[in-house]
Amino acid sequence: xxxxxxxxxxxxxxxxxxxxxxxxxxxxxxxxxxxxxxxxxxxxxxxxxxxxxxxxxxxxxxxxxxxxxxxxxxxxxxxxxxxxxxxxxxxxxxxxxxxxxxxxxxxxxxxxxxxxxxxxxxxxxxxxxxxxxxxxxxxxxxxxxxxxxxxxxxxxxxxxxxxxxxxxxxxxxxxxxxxxxxxxxxxxxxxxxxxxxxxxxxxxxxxxxxxxxxxxxxxxxxxxxxxxxxxxxxxxxxxxxxxxxxxxxxxxxxxxxxxxxxxxxxxxxxxxxxxxxxxxxxxxxxxxxxxxxxxxxxxxxxxxxxxxxxxxxxxxxxxxxxxxxxxxxxxxxxxxxxxxxxxxxxxxxxxxxxxxxxxxxxxxxxxxxxxxxxxxxxxxxxxxxxxxxxxxxxxxxxxxxxxxxxxxxxxxxxxxxxxxxxxxxxxxxxxxxxxxxxxxxxxxxxxxxxxxxxxxxxxxxxxxxxxxxxxxxxxxxx
Amino acid sequence: xxxxxxxxxxxxxxxxxxxxxxxxxxxxxxxxxxxxxxxxxxxxxxxxxxxxxxxxxxxxxxxxxxxxxxxxxxxxxxxxxxxxxxxxxxxxxxxxxxxxxxxxxxxxxxxxxxxxxxxxxxxxxxxxxxxxxxxxxxxxxxxxxxxxxxxxxxxxxxxxxxxxxxxxxxxxxxxxxxxxxxxxxxxxxxxxxxxxxxxxxxxx
Numbered sequence: 001x002x003x004x005x006x007x008x009x010x011x012x013x014x015x016x017x018x019x020x021x022x023x024x025x026x027x028x029x030x031x032x033x034x035x036x037x038x039x040x041x042x043x044x045x046x047x048x049x050x051x052x053x054x055x056x057x058x059x060x061x062x063x064x065x066x067x068x069x070x071x072x073x074x075x076x077x078x079x080x081x082x083x084x085x086x087x088x089x090x091x092x093x094x095x096x097x098x099x100x101x102x103x104x105x106x107x108x109x110x111x112x113x114x115x116x117x118x119x120x121x122x123x124x125x126x127x128x129x130x131x132x133x134x135x136x137x138x139x140x141x142x143x144x145x146x147x148x149x150x151x152x153x154x155x156x157x158x159x160x161x162x163x164x165x166x167x168x169x170x171x172x173x174x175x176x177x178x179x180x181x182x183x184x185x186x187x188x189x190x191x192x193x194x195x196x197x198x199x200x201x202x203x204x205x206x207x208x209x210x211x212x213x214x215x216x217x218x219x220x221x222x223x224x225x226x227x228x229x230x231x232x233x234x235x236x237x238x239x240x241x242x243x244x245x246x247x248x249x250x251x252x253x254x255x256x257x258x259x260x261x262x263x264x265x266x267x268x269x270x271x272x273x274x275x276x277x278x279x280x281x282x283x284x285x286x287x288x289x290x291x292x293x294x295x296x297x298x299x300x301x302x303x304x305x306x307x308x309x310x311x312x313x314x315x316x317x318x319x320x321x322x323x324x325x326x327x328x329x330x331x332x333x334x335x336x337x338x339x340x341x342x343x344x345x346x347x348x349x350x351x352x353x354x355x356x357x358x359x360x361x362x363x364x365x366x367x368x369x370x371x372x373x374x375x376x377x378x379x380x381x382x383x384x385x386x387x388x389x390x391x392x393x394x395x396x397x398x399x400x401x402x403x404x405x406x407x408x409x410x411x412x413x414x415x416x417x418x419x420x421x422x423x424x425x426x427x428x429x430x431x432x433x434x435x436x437x438x439x440x441x442x443x444x445x446x447x448x449x450x451x452x453x454x455x456x457x458x459x460x461x462x463x464x465x466x467x468x469x470x471x472x473x474x475x476x477x478x
Numbered sequence: 479x480x481x482x483x484x485x486x487x488x489x490x491x492x493x494x495x496x497x498x499x500x501x502x503x504x505x506x507x508x509x510x511x512x513x514x515x516x517x518x519x520x521x522x523x524x525x526x527x528x529x530x531x532x533x534x535x536x537x538x539x540x541x542x543x544x545x546x547x548x549x550x551x552x553x554x555x556x557x558x559x560x561x562x563x564x565x566x567x568x569x570x571x572x573x574x575x576x577x578x579x580x581x582x583x584x585x586x587x588x589x590x591x592x593x594x595x596x597x598x599x600x601x602x603x604x605x606x607x608x609x610x611x612x613x614x615x616x617x618x619x620x621x622x623x624x625x626x627x628x629x630x631x632x633x634x635x636x637x638x639x640x641x642x643x644x645x646x647x648x649x650x651x652x653x654x655x656x657x658x659x660x661x662x663x664x665x666x667x668x669x670x671x672x673x674x675x676x677x678x679x680x681x682x
Contacts, residue, residue, distance in 0.1 A: 006627075013634060020641070059627035100645045107638045114631055126631040133635055137642035178597025188596040198592035 005058040005065045008045040008073070009117070012110045015041035016103060023099035031097040035088055038102040039081045042109060046077040055474070057119060061181050064119035067474030071323055071467060072116050072250040079242040079330050080109040082446055086334070087235030089440045090341055094349070096142055096233060105239060108134035112247035116254075121170040121180040124251065128166070128215065131244060132159050138239070139232040151231025158214070158224045166211025172204030185259035202266055209270050212255065215248040218308060219277035222301050229297035234349065237293055238337035241300050246326045249307050253319055256311065257475055264314040271312040276407050278305030283414035291351050292340055295418065296333070299377065302415055303329055309408050310392035313399030319472035321392035324465065328376070328388040328457065335450030336373045338443045339366060344436045353422060358431020366439070367426045369451040374423050376454045378416035384457035391465075482526060489522040506552045514545045531613040 004010070019041065023034045049070055057064050084102055091097050111131030118124040136159060140152020174180050176198055177188035189197075214221040229237045256267050282302025289295040307329070310321035342363075343350050360367040376385035389412060396405040439447075496516035503509045517540045524533035611619075621629055 013630075017637070060624055062625075062627050098645065100641055104638065104641060104645070107634065107641075110634065122625075122628055123631070126628050126635065130631060130635050130638060133638050133642065137638070137645060140646060143646050176592065176597070177594060188594040198590070200587055200591050203587060 005053055005056050006063055006117070007052060008048045008077075009110060009113050011048060012041060012045050012106065012113065015044075016106045016110065019106070020100075020103050023103065029097055030099045031091060031101065032088065034099040035084055035091075035102040038106045039084050041106060042077050042081040042084070045113075046074060046081070049073045049077065061183065062120040062123045063117050064182075065117055066477075067471040068250070068254065068319075068323075069116045071471035072246060072326070073113055075246050075327060075330055076109060076112045076116065076243045076250075079246060079334065080105060080112075080239070082334050083235065083239040083242055083337075085442045086238055086338055086341055086446055088442055090233070090235045093347075094142070094233065098141075101138065101141060104134045104138050108138070108239075109243060112243055115247050115251045118251065118254070119182045119258075121174065121182075124255065125163070125167060125170065128251075129163065131247065132163070132215075135240065135244060138236045139228055141236060142233050145233075147231040148233060151228045154224055154231075155228045162211045162214035162221065165207050165214070169204045169207025169209075169211060172200050172207065176201040176204065182255075182259040186262070189259070189262045197263055197266060202263075205260060205263065205267055206270065208255065209252075209267060209274075212248065212252045213274050216245060216252060216304050216308075217301055218274040218304050219281045219301060220274070222278065222281065225301060226294045226297040229300075230291055230293045230351075234293065234337070234341055234351075237296070238334065238341065241296060241333045241337065242330055245300065245304065246330060249304065249311075249322065249326060252308075253311055253322055254475065257314060257319065261314060261476075268312055268314060271308055272401065272404055275305050275308035275312055276404065278302060278308065279408055279411040280305075283411040286415065286418045289418075290353055292343070292353050292356070292422075293351055295353065295422075296336065296340070299415070299419075300333070302411065303333075303377075306389055306392055306408060306412070309396050309401075309404055312401055312404060313395050315395060315399055316469075316472045316476050317398055318392070318395035319475060320465070320468045321388075321395045323468035323471055324391050325388040327464065327468070328384040328454070331450040331453045332373050332376050332385060335369060335447055335454065336377075338447040338450065339370045339373075342366065342435055342439045342443055342447075345433045347436065353425060354429075355432070356422060356426050357429035359426040359435075361431050362434040366435075366447065369447050370426060371423050372451045372454050374419040378419040379412050380416075382458045384454045387457060387461060486523070486526055489519045489526065492516075493519040493523065507549065510545060510548045510552055513548065514541050517541050517545065529613055531617055 015037075019034055019037050022037065023030045026033070052070075053065060054070055055066055084105055087101070091101060108131050111127050111129070111134065114123060114127030114130060116127075118127055136152055136156040139155050140149045142148035170180070173185065177185040179185060179188065210221065214224075217225040229240065232240065256271070260267060278301050282298050282300075282305055286295050286298035286302070289298065303325075307322050307325045310318040310325060312318065340351070343355055345355065356370075359370070372383065376383035379386045379389045381387075389408070393405045393408055396402075396408070493516050496512045496519065499512040500509045500516065503512060517536060521533040521536045524530070524536060
């Protein structure tokens with residue numbers, strides 16, 4: 001049974017339904033045990049992905065498994081389970097303790113796994129909807145809070161619009177290739193290579209990319225991100241910033257590289273444009289933010305811009321850069337959100353950047369960890385963030401995309417300003433109020449663990465780089 | 479042949495006329511009724527095409543469920559449809575402009591439409607004759623065998639939608655009097671009935 005290609009997906013689906021039934025029939029408030037059960041299910045799925053088969057297709061070619069999918073699935077499952085563990089305390093404190101919350105996150109994760117294994121335009125869309133629908137609901141999970149419901153509604157309306165755009169593009173591609181299967185589309189393109197690619201196909205790819213760019217929140221489809229990040233409950237924001245981003249960017253890479261590698265000249269312009277726009281907007285718009293969740297939203301926009309730099313060349317080295325970047329992004333973002341979730345004064349959550357003032361005196365360890373994340377996001381060696389940027393920029397330069405690489409470096413200097421501002425506030429401003437204690441062992445251990453990973457990345461980066469390289473190679477081999 | 483043609487024009491004509499009436503009727507309930515008429519006649523068109531399963535599904539699902547749902551919504555929600563149409567003329571020029579631009583774009587796009595020769599080969603694969611495989615069988619084959627994975631995943635999406643709807647709207651109200659069958663059964667007539675002997679001429 002463990003040899004089944006889709007075992008993790010099937011297991012998660014069944015586990016999700018079983019846990020749901022358990023939550024309904026258990027007396028008392030079952031949120032905490034249900035959360036741990038969900039984490040357990042995710043960990044089992046993670047082990048199954050890790051030690052399971054590495055290659056193959058299933059369900060009539062609609063489901064594909066390769067090194068690329070395995071690598072990203074491990075990241076997604078890790079990110080999801082850590083984000084759920086982070087949410088435990090918050091959910092109890094802020095009257096959000098309903099057991100459907102972790103179950104919905106489990107189904108969202110299942111959707112991401114489906115996305116990462118998509119080998120067909122239909123399974124791509126179905127995975128997307130499974131993930132998005134669960135995320136719309138959790139964004140509005142605090143239904144009595146007007147900002148949370150607003151975030152959910154905004155996300156839902158814009159998400160539905162982007163799904164429409166994506167489907168329209170998919171229908172055009174189907175109209176050209178006569179099949180929705182990625183391998184079939186690639187074959188159809190090879191037969192067509194001599195002529196100029198048809199305009200309908202190009203329009204289809206543009207629409208598909210626009211839909212995907214919305215999901216990864218790349219500029220100019222980013223408008224929802226700051227509002228949703230700010231309005232959604234903080235653990236939900238932490239979840240949004242990690243797993244769905246990784247899954248969506250993985251899907252973006254697979255869609256463009258797997259069936260459309262032959263059209264790299266066509267889609268390269270799109271990726272370069274949205275990458276530059278995301279880096280620039282993410283860098284400049286974040287400067288004036290006073291709310292740390294909004295700041296993280298802009299930061300994630302610019303991070304997606306950097307990851308897309310790796311996709312732009314359409315080469316193996318570039319995809320390896322994207323994989324490494326997303327791995328590092330996972331730890332930086334989770335660690336930062338662990339700090340944000342600890343920002344509580346007199347039993348109330350605070351979200352202002354100024355509330356971090358004097359953190360180095362009141363919580364020196366937390367301030368040190370936060371400083372590590374901020375330095376890493378700013379790309380200062382020898383922290384992990386530097387290597388993430390290094391590999392994507394190297395890939396861009398190897399492919400001759402000098403402008404892209406130079407703009408990337410310049411905007412990362414701009415972005416360094418607001419990351420360093422946070423460090424300045426923590427270390428040199430006068431403390432106003434100290435954060436509540438205790439932090440909770442879950443948050444502290446995730447905080448410490450992520451900080452260690454970021455700090456010591458350069459010592460053990462070789463196996464990770466090899467893994468990412470093999471994963472990227474598997475995508476190009478197929 | 480002539481009967482088939484006549485039937486086609488009858489069904490098609492009624493469908494189009496009913497479709498026009500759906501948007502033209504003043505009373506929204508009448509609109510829904512015309513919609514049902516359009517559904518029935520489209521089902522007739524499907525039967526003429528030899529797609530009997532789709533025809534039945536159209537009647538069962540659309541007439542039986544969707545149209546009734548519409549009827550419920552129209553009757554239960556107090557929407558002033560006259561007011562909704564207010565300002566229609568005001569927005570018409572802009573709307574028409576957008577529509578014309580989109581139409582031109584679509585014509586330009588589809589005028590130069592190309593389908594790869596590879597795709598044409600896939601298309602020319604023989605479709606099994608109706609005598610060999612029935613409609614229902616063929617659809618079932620596609621839905622439950624070829625696309626089994628997507629069928630299950632869509633089921634999960636519906637499950638998530640259901641959980642979401644419950645999570646976002648279910649509220650435990652205070653002071654709701656619920657039926658408790660054990661309490662009802664445990665009641666004896668001594669608990670609720672009291673026999674009073676009322677003397678004649680005086681009250682209780």
